[in-house]
């Protein structure tokens with residue numbers, strides 16, 4: 001029998017014996033009171049197993065299993081709870097994505113220089129890194145629900161401040177508040193969903209959170225596109241709109257329950273039982289409840305409860321290994337360059353011949369859409385393929401796509417057109433742009449762009465000119481400085497790229513990158529982290545790994561331009577491909593398969609030496 005089929009039968013048998021046990025238990029409870037019920041329960045379990053054995057001989061087992069499966073429906077409540085929590089993911093995606101479009105308008109209206117633009121982007125990500133770390137302590141002390149309420153409160157407050165801001169300092173304050181919300185949400189939501197979900201749906205439900213992140217990024221790009229037509233105050237709507245989902249989440253969570261696992265840990269067992277049965281509908285909860293409770297007691301005996309959690313995690317080998325795997329996954333997610341690729345998608349698209357700037361904005365929305373749709377593929381695949389195969393397949397494809405993307409830039413650099421015209425600078429400011437003889441040098445200089453004409457498909461009459469300070473879509477002076485004029489005269493302006501016949505290679509690389517990254521490397525680091533730590537270490541483990549994600553997010557985005565200057569664009573993308581290859585080796589060796597396992601069983605996967613745990617997974 002295949003492993004999958006035997007897993008199914010095992011699950012079916014377990015649920016079947018649960019259901020029979022629960023029914024008889026209820027009868028026994030009614031007849032003999034609760035003291036006798038415990039003894040009765042074990043008798044019944046034995047009885048139901050033997051009746052199952054005899055049923056197995058005929059086709060009865062299958063019929064019974066089918067009947068049981070029909071009744072074993074996961075109650076809609078689990079989905080409602082998961083979707084309300086995943087609004088945190090939506091806000092994470094929306095608030096990190098919307099800022100690029102808002103900045104286009106803001107920098108004109110508030111005269112923002114490069115430093116302030118950088119502050120408004122990185123302020124949020126930096127605040128997210130800090131609050132993800134602090135979120136661990138809050139989660140442990142106050143529970144998941146207050147943390148989600150806090151995050152939605154911060155999102156709402158931040159959106160209000162941003163929409164009403166009158167100066168750049170207030171804007172920065174608003175962006176930091178939003179960042180604090182993002183950090184708390186990014187570490188709490190996956191943990192909360194993993195703790196309420198039944199084992200066979202956990203991967204799928206946690207992955208929905210990443211689907212909401214990429215959905216938020218896509219929605220943000222559409223909002224950016226729409227409000228970019230509203231030059232005055234358009235940014236207020238872009239930044240303020242996130243208050244709507246934030247308020248919905250806040251109101252929803254006033255009525256939604258705390259994680260039953262956290263409640264059991266805090267000794268609030270009655271409440272935990274009630275919530276667990278609400279989440280499991282008609283299924284028996286005794287087995288799950290007992291296993292959570294026993295697990296907590298055993299862990300306390302084994303690891304003790306003294307000293308800071310992070311120290312206990314580092315000195316106890318299984319949690320130390322889990323932490324290395326969790327943080328490694330998050331680090332390699334960011335080192336594969338997802339945010340750079342998304343951010344530079346407009347440039348890559350322009351390289352491939354998209355000349356119109358508005359069109360480029362909408363095509364960037366298309367990029368975000370591909371990221372979103374292929375995350376949906378991940379939601380579909382995660383319980384079929386398992387986390388390990390999905391992550392390995394995804395990262396292999398990502399590495400190959402990065403090589404294609406880099407080759408696109410390399411080919412463009414190698415056949416880089418010659419600069420044939422050197423018009424005198426009317427501003428007499430002697431920019432560096434005039435010193436380049438090939439487009440490649442001009443492209444790598446952030447202050448310059450190429451103005452050219454096309455004769456059939458070859459570049460003619462090309463000049464390297466300083467870029468306009470307000471818009472990278474035109475030159476500071478000369479033939480390409482007035483967009484309507486240069487379009488009428490069949491002139492073209494290339495900023496950040498060189499027009500060559502090989503530009504489509506980069507476009508192909510971009511599309512392949514998203515198709516491979518989005519189903520696996522995008523969501524799996526979040527999903528796996530939500531499941532690999534035992535309860536006592538879960539908040540801290542997720543806080544650390546989310547912190548690593550945000551720190552590497554800032555590092556990669558901040559260093560991209562410098563990396564491109566030193567290594568050129570293709571060098572930067574080859575570097576990311578190298579990181580992706582390293583990530584492959586790490587994941588191949590160290591990531592065990594967690595699919596279908598109860599959260600309480602996962603710790604045992606990390607009992608062997610690190611990087612032998614990968615062999616526990618099936619590949």
Ligand SMILES: O[C@H]1[C@H](O)[C@@H](O)[C@H](O)[C@@H](O)[C@H]1O
Nearest residue numbers: 210213214338339371522523
């Ligand atoms: O999992 C998410 C997702 O892949 C997003 O598209 C990306 O922007 C985030 O950095 C990442 O953590």
